[in-house]
Amino acid sequence: MSSSLSDLKRRNFLKWSAFSVAALTTPGLMAEELIRTPAMTEGPFYPDKMPLDTDNDLLIINDSLTPAVGEITYLGGKVLDAKGQPLRNAFVEIWQVDSKASYLHTRGENKEGRDGNFQGYGRFMTDSKGQYFFRTIKPVPYRAGRGFRTPHIHVAVSKNGQRILTTQLLINGHELNAEDGVYRQIRNPEQRKSILVDFKPLPDSKLGELAANFDIVLGKTAEENPDGTIKGGIGKSELTGGGRGPRPSRKQ
Numbered sequence: 001m002s003s004s005l006s007d008l009k010r011r012n013f014l015k016w017s018a019f020s021v022a023a024l025t026t027p028g029l030m031a032e033e034l035i036r037t038p039a040m041t042e043g044p045f046y047p048d049k050m051p052l053d054t055d056n057d058l059l060i061i062n063d064s065l066t067p068a069v070g071e072i073t074y075l076g077g078k079v080l081d082a083k084g085q086p087l088r089n090a091f092v093e094i095w096q097v098d099s100k101a102s103y104l105h106t107r108g109e110n111k112e113g114r115d116g117n118f119q120g121y122g123r124f125m126t127d128s129k130g131q132y133f134f135r136t137i138k139p140v141p142y143r144a145g146r147g148f149r150t151p152h153i154h155v156a157v158s159k160n161g162q163r164i165l166t167t168q169l170l171i172n173g174h175e176l177n178a179e180d181g182v183y184r185q186i187r188n189p190e191q192r193k194s195i196l197v198d199f200k201p202l203p204d205s206k207l208g209e210l211a212a213n214f215d216i217v218l219g220k221t222a223e224e225n226p227d228g229t230i231k232g233g234i235g236k237s238e239l240t241g242g243g244r245g246p247r248p249s250r251k252q
Contacts, residue, residue, distance in 0.1 A: 034080065034082060034083070034084055034217050035190045035191055035193075035194045035217060036082065036191065036194075036217050036218070036219045037165065037167050037191070037194055037195065037215075037216045037217045037218070038167060038186050038188070038191040038192075038194070038195065039165060039166060039167060040166060040167045040168045040182060040185075040186070040195075041166070041168075041182060042154065042156070042166045043154060044105075044107070044108075045095070045103035045104075045105040045107070045108040046095060046105070046154070047095060047103075047104045047105055047120065047121045048105050048106055049104075049106070050121065051104060051119050051120060051121055053119055054119075054121060054122060054123050055119075055122060055123070055124075056122045056123065056124040056132075056133055056134045056135065057119070057122070057134075057135045058094075058118060058119040058120065058121070058122045058134065058135065058136040058137070059072065059117075059118070059119070059135055059136065059137070060117075060119075061117060061119050064117060066117050067117060068098065068099070068115050068117040068118035068119070068137060069098075069099040069115055069117070069118070069137075070098070070099040070115075070118070070137025070138060070140075071137055071138035071199075071208065071209075071210055072135065072137065072207060072208070072209040072210065073135070073136050073137055073138045073199060073209070073210040073211070073212055074133070074134075074135055074202065074209065074210070074211045074212070075094070075133070075134040075135075075136055075153070075212045075213075075214065076131065076132065076133045076134070076211075076212075076213060076214075077131070077132060077213050077214040077215045077216060078126075078129065078130040078131050078132070078215050078216070079092065079126050079130045079132065079157055079215075079216045079218070080130055080215060080216065080217050080218065081217075081218050082217065082218065082219060085130075086126070086128070086129050086130025086131075087126060087130050087157075087159070087218065088126055088127065088128050088129075088130060089125055089126060089159070090125070090126045090130070090132075090157050090158070090159050090164075091123065091124075091125055091157065091158040091159065092123065092124050092125075092126060092132040092155065092156070092157055092216075093121070093122070093123045093154075093155070093156045093157075093158070094121070094122050094123075094134055094136065094153050094154060094155050094156075095120060095121040095122075095153075095154045096120070096136065096137075096139050096152070096153045096154060097120075097139065097140060097142050098114060098115040098118040098120060098137070099115055099118070099137060099140060100112045100113060100114060100115055101140055101141070101142035101143070102114040102115070102142075103120065104118075104119075104120030104121055110142065110143070118137070122134050122136065136153070138151070138171070138199050138210055138212075139151035139152055139153050139171065141176055147179070148176055149176075149180060149182070150170055150171070150174055150176035150177050150179075150180040150183060151170065151171050151174055151176070152168045152169060152170050152171075152182075153168065153169050154166075154167075154168055155167050155168065155169060155214070155216065157216060157218070164218065165216065165218060165219075167195065167216070168182070168195060169195050169196075169197045169212075169214045170183060170195055170196055170197065171196070171197065171199060172196035172197055172198045172199075173196075177196070183195075194217070195214075197212050197213065197214050198212065198213075199211075199212045200212070
């Protein structure tokens with residue numbers, strides 16, 4: 001990648017970070033208010049071949065000058081333990097369909113093809129405050145069987161090479177949420193609410209960009225040793241078994 005493009009990405013990242021810290025975090029959140037983020041299915045379309053670029057900007061692949069199509073979204077948040085303490089050096093992955101409703105997967109492309117400029121997958125290591133940042137697009141629905149899956153972004157968190165949570169975030173207020181079978185599997189109403197995310201217009205944006213915050217709360221306290229390894233506590237995700245395991249059905 002050229003130095004000018006690298007500098008541009010660094011400047012953009014600083015802009016996303018500053019905005020996320022100022023506008024995306026939830027101030028004054030007490031430990032007793034934290035609701036555990038529910039574990040959800042990974043679905044069948046985790047990339048079976050990684051893209052050429054796997055950074056946290058899903059709109060631009062390497063040094064391409066052509067961005068992906070879609071509503072530009074700055075997605076950020078924190079990875080927290082059950083007491084609200086940040087988890088640093090956690091490995092956060094996201095993957096989702098492009099504007100044509102196709103996944104980056106050999107079986108995930110629909111009849112309209114795929115947006116070759118959309119990365120489809122990204123990863124980021126949380127900082128000392130547990131924060132992560134991505135630039136992506138607002139998710140769109142796609143056909144699943146006889147119906148549609150509500151728009152969503154898959155999110156996975158790993159630590160020390162082990163998957164500790166797999167979940168999804170949905171658009172708050174979307175009309176397809178109520179009929180979505182995966183969403184309805186969450187029985188706890190507070191946990192259901194915790195994965196509904198507002199996609200808000202970015203102030204002063206001339207491109208109609210959006211901002212979204214999704215804080216991830218793990219189910220057990222994550223105590224770290226000085227070298228960053230975890231002192232027990234966090235086990236394998238209930239639904240993934242720490243890996244990807246057997247593929248679920250197409251509807252997920």
